[in-house]
Amino acid sequence: MKKLLGSLALLLGGCGPCQEVxxxxxxxxxxxxxxxxxxxxxxSNRGATNVLTxxxxxxxxxxxxxxxxxAGRYQPIFSQLVLRPTAAYDTQRGNFVVNLRKNNxxxxxxxxxxxxxLDCTTAATMGQPTTKLQQQPCTLATTGKAYPTAxxxxxxxxxxxxxxxxxxxxxxxxxxxxxxxELADGETFDRLTx
Numbered sequence: 757m758k759k760l761l762g763s764l765a766l767l768l769g770g771c772g773p774c775q776e777v778x779x780x781x782x783x784x785x786x787x788x789x790x791x792x793x794x795x796x797x798x799x800s801n802r803g804a805t806n807v808l809t810x811x812x813x814x815x816x817x818x819x820x821x822x823x824x825x826x827a828g829r830y831q832p833i834f835s836q837l838v839l840r841p842t843a844a845y846d847t848q849r850g851n852f853v854v855n856l857r858k859n860n861x862x863x864x865x866x867x868x869x870x871x872x873x874l875d876c877t878t879a880a881t882m883g884q885p886t887t888k889l890q891q892q893p894c895t896l897a898t899t900g901k902a903y904p905t906a907x908x909x910x911x912x913x914x915x916x917x918x919x920x921x922x923x924x925x926x927x928x929x930x931x932x933x934x935x936x937x938e939l940a941d942g943e944t945f946d947r948l949t950x
Contacts (some may be wrong), residue, residue, distance in 0.1 A: 757762065759799075761916075767835055772919045772947075773822065773860070774830060774831050775830055776830075777817070777831060777832050777858050777860065778861070779833060779856060779858055781868075782814070782937060783858070783864070784814060784835075784856075787854050790810045792812045794809075795807050795810070795949075796934065796947060796949055797947070798898075798946060798948060800944060801946075804843075804945075806945055807842045808839040808841045808924065809949050811851075814834075814835070814836040814838075814845060815833065817833055817834075818831060822856055830859060835855070835856045836853065836854070836855050836856075836860075838852070839851065840852075843850075845934070846922070847920060851870075851933060852871045853869070853871070855867070855869075856868075869928075871923055872920070872922075872925070873917070873921015874923040874925075875917075875918055876882055876909040876915035878930070884885060889908055890906045890909075890910075890913065892905075892906060892908045893905070893906065894908070894936055896936065897946050898947065899948065900945070901935075903927070903932075904927050906927045907928045909925065910924065910925040910927070917940075922939045922941070923938070923940075925940060933948065934949070
C-alpha cells in the first residue's frame with residue numbers, strides 16, 4: 757500500500773499547473789506598429805499603387821487543458837499578423853502574414869513570414885536549415901526615409917518562393933514593419949505612409 761501511495765504522490769506531483777508562455781517585447785516588436793483596420797499604402801517604381809489592410813490580429817495559447825503527460829508543462833503562444841493587399845501576387849497565398857510561435861519561455865520565438873508566396877523562417881524546423889536574419893540598408897524612393905539595418909528576405913538566399921508568387925524580396929523594419937517589396941519582373945513597391 758505504501759508503494760501505491762508513493763507512486764500516486766509522484767504522479768500527482770507532476771500534475772501541477774502549466775505555465776503560459778509569453779512573447780518578449782523584442783519579439784512583439786516584429787509587428788507592434790500595426791493596428792487593426794489601418795491601411796498601409798505602397799507605390800511602385802512604375803507608378804502602380806497597392807494598399808494593405810491590417811486584419812484583426814489572432815493570438816492564442818495551446819495546451820490550455822494543461823495536458824502535462826502528452827504536451828508538457830508549457831502553454832505555447834501563437835500570434836499572427838495578416839496584411840491583406842488590394843493587389844495580390846499569388847493566387848493561393850495572397851496575404852502578407854507574419855507568425856510568431858513560442859513554445860518555451862527560455863527559447864526565442866519562431867518567426868515565420870508568408871508573404872504572398874515568399875516564405876521564410878528564422879529557426880530550424882523539421883530538419884530544414886536555419887534561415888539567417890539578413891540586414892541591408894534601404895532608402896525608400898517614395899519618402900526618402902533611410903533604414904540602415906532593414907531586414908531583407910530574398911528568394912534563393914534566406915527565403916523560398918512557392919507556387920506562382922511573384923514576390924522575390926521583402927524589406928522589414930522592426931519599428932515600421934513592411935517597408936518595401938520587390939517583384940520578379942523588377943517592379944519595386946516602397947511604403948508611402950507611416
